Amino acid sequence: MPATANTIPLEQVDACCWRIPKRYKPGMRVDGLIFADDRLIEQIKGDQALEQVANVAFLPGIQTASFAMPDIHWGYGFCIGGVCATDPEEDGVVSPGGVGYDINCGVRLMRTNLRVDEVQPRLKTLVETLYRRIPTGVGRSGKYHFGPSELQQLMAEGVGFLYQRGLATERDVDCTEARGCIDDAVPTHVSDRASERGANQCGTLGAGNHFLEVQVVDQIADERAAAAMELQKDMVCVLIHSGSRGLGYQVCDDALRMFRSVPAVHGIELPDRQLACAPINSPEGQHYIGSMRAAANFAFCNRQLLMWQTREVFNDVFGRSWSDMDMQLVYDIAHNIAKFEQHRVDGQVKTVCVHRKGATRAFPPGHPELPERYREIGQPVIIPGDMGRASWILAGAPGSMERSFGTTCHGAGRAMSRTAAAKDARGRRIDQELLAKGIVARARSWKGLAEEQPKAYKDVDLVVDVVHKAGLSTKVARLRPIGVIKG
Amino acid sequence: MFELFEHTADVGLRIRAADLNGLFAEAARGLFSLIVENMDDVRPGRQRTFCLEADNPTELLCDWLAELLFVFDTKHLLFVEFDVRINAEHKLEATARGETVDETRHRLDHEVKAITYHGLTVRRDGPGWMAEVIVDI
Numbered sequence: 001m002p003a004t005a006n007t008i009p010l011e012q013v014d015a016c017c018w019r020i021p022k023r024y025k026p027g028m029r030v031d032g033l034i035f036a037d038d039r040l041i042e043q044i045k046g047d048q049a050l051e052q053v054a055n056v057a058f059l060p061g062i063q064t065a066s067f068a069m070p071d072i073h074w075g076y077g078f079c080i081g082g083v084c085a086t087d088p089e090e091d092g093v094v095s096p097g098g099v100g101y102d103i104n105c106g107v108r109l110m111r112t113n114l115r116v117d118e119v120q121p122r123l124k125t126l127v128e129t130l131y132r133r134i135p136t137g138v139g140r141s142g143k144y145h146f147g148p149s150e151l152q153q154l155m156a157e158g159v160g161f162l163y164q165r166g167l168a169t170e171r172d173v174d175c176t177e178a179r180g181c182i183d184d185a186v187p188t189h190v191s192d193r194a195s196e197r198g199a200n201q202c203g204t205l206g207a208g209n210h211f212l213e214v215q216v217v218d219q220i221a222d223e224r225a226a227a228a229m230e231l232q233k234d235m236v237c238v239l240i241h242s243g244s245r246g247l248g249y250q251v252c253d254d255a256l257r258m259f260r261s262v263p264a265v266h267g268i269e270l271p272d273r274q275l276a277c278a279p280i281n282s283p284e285g286q287h288y289i290g291s292m293r294a295a296a297n298f299a300f301c302n303r304q305l306l307m308w309q310t311r312e313v314f315n316d317v318f319g320r321s322w323s324d325m326d327m328q329l330v331y332d333i334a335h336n337i338a339k340f341e342q343h344r345v346d347g348q349v350k351t352v353c354v355h356r357k358g359a360t361r362a363f364p365p366g367h368p369e370l371p372e373r374y375r376e377i378g379q380p381v382i383i384p385g386d387m388g389r390a391s392w393i394l395a396g397a398p399g400s401m402e403r404s405f406g407t408t409c410h411g412a413g414r415a416m417s418r419t420a421a422a423k424d425a426r427g428r429r430i431d432q433e434l435l436a437k438g439i440v441a442r443a444r445s446w447k448g449l450a451e452e453q454p455k456a457y458k459d460v461d462l463v464v465d466v467v468h469k470a471g472l473s474t475k476v477a478r479l480r481p482i483g484v485i486k487g
Numbered sequence: 488m489f490e491l492f493e494h495t496a497d498v499g500l501r502i503r504a505a506d507l508n509g510l511f512a513e514a515a516r517g518l519f520s521l522i523v524e525n526m527d528d529v530r531p532g533r534q535r536t537f538c539l540e541a542d543n544p545t546e547l548l549c550d551w552l553a554e555l556l557f558v559f560d561t562k563h564l565l566f567v568e569f570d571v572r573i574n575a576e577h578k579l580e581a582t583a584r585g586e587t588v589d590e591t592r593h594r595l596d597h598e599v600k601a602i603t604y605h606g607l608t609v610r611r612d613g614p615g616w617m618a619e620v621i622v623d624i
Binding site for chain 1 (some may be wrong): 491497546553559560561588595596601621624
């Protein structure tokens with residue numbers, strides 16, 4: 001029987017942080033540390049997420065702690081909202097479960113110079129056109145087709161490949177994490193099955209919790225940072241949430257199959273098979289890392305092509321060019337990924353493999369990996385909330401480097417299971433409820449909206465308060481949705 | 488028979504059957520019940536055969552469902568009828584029948600990303616068999 005939250009010892013570290021001591025389970029190499037306040041920790045106790053935080057602490061080479069963000073909830077293997085850094089020099093492992101099936105699932109925010117009152121009269125047409133032209137939902141193919149050699153090149157070069165073909169601007173490249181290309185990707189490590197599954201899906205949204213939202217800036221919390229991101233109150237933006245589609249799912253699936261016997265070979269004992277892992281410096285570990293990076297580059301391209309199609313729709317709906325509407329990428333960031341980064345551990349700078357499973361990088365001001373335009377304010381962090389309330393833009397803060405391997409939360413986090421949310425929505429029209437709040441929503445299925453209804457998520461304002469107070473990232477602007485398309 | 492069980496982010500399937508062959512057939516039906524809302528309207532006109540091997544029934548179940556998912560994702564084939572034969576060496580031979588997705592008749596529902604190993608169970612249950620599998624949505 002899985003442990004219940006009541007049997008897991010939790011010690012309060014400070015107002016925003018809780019500890020699961022490593023004595024909880026023999027085999028834990030470090031403590032678990034959960035960023036949450038009194039209110040959120042009670043919600044977090046509702047499922048098996050805390051047990052998963054403890055399980056991640058078993059991974060060889062784990063540094064400092066098994067971390068969890070305030071939006072954590074029960075995932076598979078890792079909790080969603082989990083962070084784990086492993087040191088290759090201490091036999092550290094890489095775990096596909098610490099990245100997830102949707103490799104480089106992430107978000108991007110595009111700003112426009114349109115104000116809400118300019119968009120409102122055409123909002124319904126805009127949402128209908130976005131829904132019709134942007135492929136959404138199960139099994140949808142896109143309009144972009146890449147042959148086998150082009151796909152290999154796309155996975156090696158990321159958004160730069162699209163730039164060469166006139167499907168991205170220099171600024172798009174500059175404002176994407178890692179400039180839209182994780183170095184040392186090995187596309188030849190991506191199986192034919194994975195390529196086949198993803199070949200026609202670059203530029204498609206998918207289903208589940210993926211979405212495209214038209215949003216309005218309704219609150220500025222930090223004028224200076226908002227100015228650097230060119231955000232103003234009442235300005236219309238577009239938020240896109242998607243990942244590496246079938247290609248990434250298959251890369252993860254292939255790796256887990258390859259890793260089946262690896263933990264036993266290396267004498268690694270794991271409390272959950274989904275935590276399957278391989279030493280970073282093993283052939284299996286290197287194979288996965290190369291293919292995971294290739295899938296991550298595919299995901300950056302997927303979101304780029306989704307944004308490109310959005311610009312085309314705005315062109316047609318408003319009868320103006322997208323450059324005239326100044327539709328510029330603010331930032332694109334991954335929240336399911338493992339990356340090698342330099343961090344200070346026990347006073348020593350080390351290169352560690354940071355797994356972020358439903359967690360966002362949040363580099364502070366001055367970090368050399370940030371584009372020049374954000375060097376002084378910190379990395380933009382995009383936190384989608386739910387389709388009825390709000391999303392947030394934050395900026396990376398120094399506390400993230402000191403406390404959480406440069407990481408903050410990634411969303412509101414689910415408060416209800418999918419089955420419970422669908423049951424709760426029986427007899428209701430979620431699209432009509434949203435419309436009453438001024439939000440036009442289109443989805444392929446009733447269940448898609450029901451399972452993703454606002455009530456299914458925690459209040460994103462509470463989640464963001466915690467990471468702000470904990471110093472992991474600071475509030476810049478709050479956005480509210482006015483248009484939603486979903487699979 | 489199969490039923491859904493609660494999982495916060497994803498969906499759990501609990502399957503029961505009299506024997507292992509039935510368990511795998513029912514698990515496949517459970518998977519496609521998540522993908523298409525009106526399974527009863529899927530016609531079993533096309534068929535495809537599968538041949539898989541694994542070290543144990545648990546891994547075999549994972550591989551079987553993952554294979555069906557792969558065929559759905561790449562060929563857009565919805566399956567609704569399954570004949571499964573599993574031998575003592577965990578070798579599976581199966582025939583699945585269904586048809587290509589037709590959005591004028593089929594209401595597609597969840598995008599199942601993968602079959603996870605988290606909590607994956609195949610075991611004897613009284614006189615029959617029981618399995619639990621969590622799929623990533």
